[in-house]
Amino acid sequence: xxxxxxxxxxxxxxxxxxxxxxxxxxxxxxxxxxxxxxxxxxxxxxxxxxxxxxxxxx
Amino acid sequence: xxxxxxxxxxxxxxxxxxxxxxxxxxxxxxxxxxxxxxxxxxxxxxxxxxxxxxxxxxxxxxxxxxxxxxxxxxxxxxxxxxxxxxxxxxxxxxxxxxxxxxxxxxxxxxxxxxxxxxxxxxxxxxxxxxxxxxxxxxxxxxxxxxxxxxxxxxxxxxxxxxxxxxxxxxxxxxxxxxxxxxxxxxxxxxxxxxxxxxxxxxxxxxxxxxxxxxxxxxxxxxxxxxxxxxxxxxxxxxxxxxxxxxxxxxxxxxxxxxxxxxxxxxxxxxxxxxxxxxxxxxxxxxxxxxxxxxxxxxxxxxxxxxxxxxxxxxxxxxxxxxxxxxxxxxxxxxxxxxxxxxxxxxxxxxxxxxxxxxxxxxxxxxxxxxxxxxxxxxxxxxxxx
Numbered sequence: 423x424x425x426x427x428x429x430x431x432x433x434x435x436x437x438x439x440x441x442x443x444x445x446x447x448x449x450x451x452x453x454x455x456x457x458x459x460x461x462x463x464x465x466x467x468x469x470x471x472x473x474x475x476x477x478x479x480x
Numbered sequence: 481x482x483x484x485x486x487x488x489x490x491x492x493x494x495x496x497x498x499x500x501x502x503x504x505x506x507x508x509x510x511x512x513x514x515x516x517x518x519x520x521x522x523x524x525x526x527x528x529x530x531x532x533x534x535x536x537x538x539x540x541x542x543x544x545x546x547x548x549x550x551x552x553x554x555x556x557x558x559x560x561x562x563x564x565x566x567x568x569x570x571x572x573x574x575x576x577x578x579x580x581x582x583x584x585x586x587x588x589x590x591x592x593x594x595x596x597x598x599x600x601x602x603x604x605x606x607x608x609x610x611x612x613x614x615x616x617x618x619x620x621x622x623x624x625x626x627x628x629x630x631x632x633x634x635x636x637x638x639x640x641x642x643x644x645x646x647x648x649x650x651x652x653x654x655x656x657x658x659x660x661x662x663x664x665x666x667x668x669x670x671x672x673x674x675x676x677x678x679x680x681x682x683x684x685x686x687x688x689x690x691x692x693x694x695x696x697x698x699x700x701x702x703x704x705x706x707x708x709x710x711x712x713x714x715x716x717x718x719x720x721x722x723x724x725x726x727x728x729x730x731x732x733x734x735x736x737x738x739x740x741x742x743x744x745x746x747x748x749x750x751x752x753x754x755x756x757x758x759x760x761x762x763x764x765x766x767x768x769x770x771x772x773x774x775x776x777x778x779x780x781x782x783x784x785x786x787x788x789x790x791x792x793x794x795x796x797x798x799x800x801x802x803x804x805x806x807x808x809x810x811x812x813x814x815x816x817x818x819x820x821x822x823x824x825x826x827x828x829x830x831x832x833x834x835x836x837x838x839x840x841x842x843x844x845x846x847x848x849x850x851x852x853x854x855x856x857x858x859x860x861x862x863x864x865x
Binding site: 424427429430432433434436437440441442444445446447448449455456460461462 | 705
């Protein structure tokens with residue numbers, strides 16, 4: 423095995439491991455974003471106005 | 481007055497020029513008749529004709545009268561757009577604006593296939609060094625396996641500009657040939673029973689994703705990638721910038737422009753500029769054939785990596801929760817072609833098996849994976865070469 427191939431082998435091992443580390447990290451980021459920024463049904467604008475007007479009447 | 485003075489282009493024509501004009505015509509044919517990546521192959525094909533007519537003013541020539549170089553427009557484009565990496569990076573903004581990351585939020589674990597299916601890049605790189613290429617050239621050849629044209633161009637223009645022409649042709653041609661390359665490899669690696677596996681994820685596929693999460697995603701990824709590997713930032717950052725324009729909700733006009741006008745304009749310039757490297761003296765070499773063969777090798781081993789990784793994961797998953805190993809093959813960047821191919825293969829085996837959603841999730845993972853692979857190569861190779 424030539425020194426160039428040895429270097430390539432090293433880059434391949436580190437590279438494949440590196441991609442998995444990166445992607446696992448991105449996976450965790452997605453899980454965190456999904457947990458802390460969950461989907462919430464937006465209230466229609468009309469309801470919001472009604473709520474405010476009810477509060478002000480009180 | 482002889483022919484040489486009357487028609488110097490004919491007098492200077494060699495069989496190599498004619499072969500390259502033939503290559504240009506074949507690329508144009510594939511683009512028009514077969515619809516193989518026409519946005520890139522057509523400009524590249526026409527450009528190949530343009531630069532292989534002797535004394536073409538599209539390339540820099542020496543004026544015989546003054547002995548001074550007269551710059552050709554394609555050389556100017558090359559120096560301004562490819563050597564500086566501006567064209568491929570602008571394409572990344574356009575691609576980012578086209579990507580919808582919500583399928584990844586629905587099936588985040590499938591992101592890992594975007595890592596496994598980059599195996600072909602590194603395997604091919606090693607193989608290329610065995611054939612005598614130095615590490616920079618080998619990395620540029622291996623990156624064809626990213627199945628991502630702009631990433632291939634960025635890496636090749638930095639490490640092996642002399643091989644940019646054949647690498648670009650191979651990258652874009654094989655991306656178009658995914659429906660032909662992947663199915664036989666998948667069939668070879670999987671049993672019919674495995675191809676029939678259904679992935680029950682109907683609830684997940686209907687899950688709604690928060691707008692805030694989709695806006696935060698490109699910002700957080702850019703910061704995280706930048707901290708871990710700053711060299712990858714030009715690739716990942718531009719991709720994520722394009723995606724932020726798409727998701728922010730207040731730049732719809734810019735998002736549309738990035739997806740349409742910017743993408744079209746830069747693609748035209750990119751294709752015809754790459755063709756400036758397709759001159760007979762640089763293209764008609766044994767290297768070109770070897771690179772084209774290695775590109776195919778890279779695509780095959782990408783598919784291998786993804787499918788085998790899925791089979792490996794299945795060893796630890798319970799019956800009823802297994803992954804259809806064909807999904808692994810979608811971890812390449814050719815979007816949405818690879819997902820469509822796998823869905824069709826699944827339906828061929830069982831018309832009621834709907835693999836499209838998980839296939840798209842893995843395919844989006846592949847789009848990120850290819851850019852990450854490019855960033856890692858850009859970081860590692862200069863350190864070790």
